[in-house]
Amino acid sequence: MQTTNNQHVSQPVPDAMADATLAEVWRRQQQILGRVALGGDRMAILSDIVRLAEEQTGEGMLASILLLSDDGEHLLIGGAPSLPPDYNNAIAGMEIGDGEGSCGTAAATGRPVFAVDIATDPRWADFRDLALEHGLASCWSVPIFAGDGTVLGTFANYYREPREPSELDREIIEAIALTTSIAVERMRLEQMRTRAEEAKALVLEELQHRVKNAFSLAQSLINLNVPAAISARDLADKVNGKLRAIASAQDLIIVRNSEGRSDEMTSLRTLLATILGPLGYGESEDRISLDGEDQHVDAQSLSGMAMVFHELATNATKYGALTDAEGKVAISWHTTADGLEIRWVESGGPAATSPENESFGTRLVASTIRQLGATIDYHWQDEGLTVTIVLPRNSFVG
Numbered sequence: 001m002q003t004t005n006n007q008h009v010s011q012p013v014p015d016a017m018a019d020a021t022l023a024e025v026w027r028r029q030q031q032i033l034g035r036v037a038l039g040g041d042r043m044a045i046l047s048d049i050v051r052l053a054e055e056q057t058g059e060g061m062l063a064s065i066l067l068l069s070d071d072g073e074h075l076l077i078g079g080a081p082s083l084p085p086d087y088n089n090a091i092a093g094m095e096i097g098d099g100e101g102s103c104g105t106a107a108a109t110g111r112p113v114f115a116v117d118i119a120t121d122p123r124w125a126d127f128r129d130l131a132l133e134h135g136l137a138s139c140w141s142v143p144i145f146a147g148d149g150t151v152l153g154t155f156a157n158y159y160r161e162p163r164e165p166s167e168l169d170r171e172i173i174e175a176i177a178l179t180t181s182i183a184v185e186r187m188r189l190e191q192m193r194t195r196a197e198e199a200k201a202l203v204l205e206e207l208q209h210r211v212k213n214a215f216s217l218a219q220s221l222i223n224l225n226v227p228a229a230i231s232a233r234d235l236a237d238k239v240n241g242k243l244r245a246i247a248s249a250q251d252l253i254i255v256r257n258s259e260g261r262s263d264e265m266t267s268l269r270t271l272l273a274t275i276l277g278p279l280g281y282g283e284s285e286d287r288i289s290l291d292g293e294d295q296h297v298d299a300q301s302l303s304g305m306a307m308v309f310h311e312l313a314t315n316a317t318k319y320g321a322l323t324d325a326e327g328k329v330a331i332s333w334h335t336t337a338d339g340l341e342i343r344w345v346e347s348g349g350p351a352a353t354s355p356e357n358e359s360f361g362t363r364l365v366a367s368t369i370r371q372l373g374a375t376i377d378y379h380w381q382d383e384g385l386t387v388t389i390v391l392p393r394n395s396f397v398g
Contacts (some may be wrong), residue, residue, distance in 0.1 A: 007124075009135050009343050013031050021301070032123060043078075043079065044168045045079075045183055045187075046065045046078045046180070046183065046184075047079040047080075048078030048079075048175060049065065049079060049179060049180055049183065049299075049323050050063040050065055050079045050080060050081060050082070051081065051082075051175075052176065053155075053157070053172065053176045055080060055316050057231075057398035060160055061157050061158065061159055062076070062080075062083050062136070062158040062159070062160075063078035063082070063155070063156065063157050063158070064076055064078075064079065064083055064088075064103075064155075064156045064158070065078035065079040065080065065153060065154070065155055065156075065180055065184075066080075066091075066107070066153050066154045066156070067105060067143070067152065067153040067184060068091075068151060068152055070097070070137045070155050073095055073096060074093050074094060074095055074096065075091070075092075075093070075094050075096060075103055075104065075107060075153065075154065076092060076093060077091075077092050077152060078184070083134075083136075083158065084134045086134065087130065087131070087134045087136070087269070089135070091103075091127070091130075093331060096108040098123075099122070099123050099125070099126075100123070100126065100127075101115075101123060101124055101126070101127045101139070101141075102114075102115045102123065102124070102139040102140065102141035102154075102156060102244055103141045103154040104142045104345070105123050105141075106141040106142060106156075107143060107145075107151055107153065107154050109134070110151055111143070111144050112141065112142040112143070113139075113140070113141045113142075113277045114141075114163055114165055115138060115139045115140070115141075116138055116163065117137065117162035117257060117320075118131045118132065118137055118138060118139060118162075119137065119162070124139075134263060134270070135160050136158045136159075136160065137159060137160055137161050137162050137163070138158065138159045138161070138162050139156055139157070139158050139159075140157045140161045140165055140169070140173065140293070141154045141155070141156040141157075142154065142155050142156075142173055142174070142182045142183055142351070143177075143178055143300055144180050144184060145181055146181065146184075146185050146188075147185060151185045152185065152188070153171065153180075153184060155176060155177045155180050155227045157169070157173065167295075171363060189364060196346070198265065207345045209292060215297065222392065234239065234325075241354050249368075252315045267294060267295070267296055267297075268292070268295045268296070268297055268305075268333065268342075269290060269292070269294055269295075269300075270293070270301060271305065271309070272290055272309060272331055273296070273307055275291065275306065275309050275313055276288050276290075276309075276313060276331075278331070279313055279316070279317060279322060279329075280322075283387075285326075286328065286330045287328060288328070288330075288331075289328075289329075289330045289331070290331050290332075291330070291331070291332040291333075292331075292332050292333035292334060292342075293333075293334070295333065295335075295340060297391070297395055298395055301372055301391065301395035303341055303369045304369075304371060305372070305389075305391070307365070307368050308363065308365050308368055308369065308376075308389070309344075309362050311364065312344055312365075312387060313329075314361075314384075315327055315361070316346055316349075318351070319350075319351055320346045320384065321346035321347060321348055321349030321350075321384050321385075322346075322349065323349055323350065324348060324349040324350065325383075326348045326349075327346065327347070327348040327349035328342070328346070328347050328348045329345070329346050330343075330344075331344050331345075332343045333343075336390070336392075338373075338390050339391050339392045339393045339395070340388050340390070340391040340395070341388065341389070341390050342388070342389040343387070343388050343389075344385075344386070344387040344388075344389070345384070345385075345386050345387075346385045346386070347383055347384040348384070349384055351381070351382040351384075352380040352381055352382075352383075352384050352385035353382075354378070354380045369389070372391065372392070372395065373395070374389060374391045374392060374395075375390045
């Protein structure tokens, strides 16, 4: 039947029919949860939950599951197989907030939102034209909660005419929202476990890479100091001193909070001097030189840059200019409109050629540069390698 304001109200459902409908919902949900327990495909499972909700109403309802993003500020499509693709694309990534449609409001407030008529509901002001353009006239949305009460996303029902929910509608929504909560929380736990395993593997690979680099660097230092050593004791003293310097440089690469690092260690010049000291900086200005005004870099950026410069320094001793007694490395920096530009220039050594395969060290540098919001460019040439790094302005003070 129709109300006086043209809103459709569901006809009352006999108790026996309602019980049978809910029983079927629970039976189907148990099957879906079985698939969740076995680690089934997430998107397929969420889409099947949506289809289950749509089938049980039999009155043209279109459903969707939206999931909260990792930053807790946006909604992403979890499952919405029956909604128009253009509509899904338009709302994907929408910000949550009170007044941001039914789903954005439900996610932000943690309360159900029943927009009976999108055309007049003030919470749909920013999305009204989009919804009506795709024939969506009403939307009921309920938050999906985790076991600890935090919001995981929303479950929504759309209709193509203004519509008020019946008691059975509400019960079906609550039942399916509960199942969705269990499914999404299990999937998130699996995702967290996978990420933890990937992070563990990455840490082990990085550790192995650093150990190999440390041995390679130590071997290079011995080879560089042998010709100048007066005696075995002199060689041992030289190498031991440089190994202690390497340990100090390695310490910079470990991420610490600002309380764990002195003000002195935030200086870019100090960072470079510490990393390049074992390779000869300070012994001969012709061999390794630094040129630039003193700049102070924030702790997080400093740690990342330590990783990058240590990789460049190690490669210079293994493959680049510092493999040759006449080789040189010159590092300069200055501020530009884009940020702090740092140039690493190798000369006097072998010709620099781009490696055929991307090493773990190269991937590590690229990942660190992305995390810093910086850029890095390599210029391979016969005269040697030139690397240009631009650090964003919010990472340093000068």
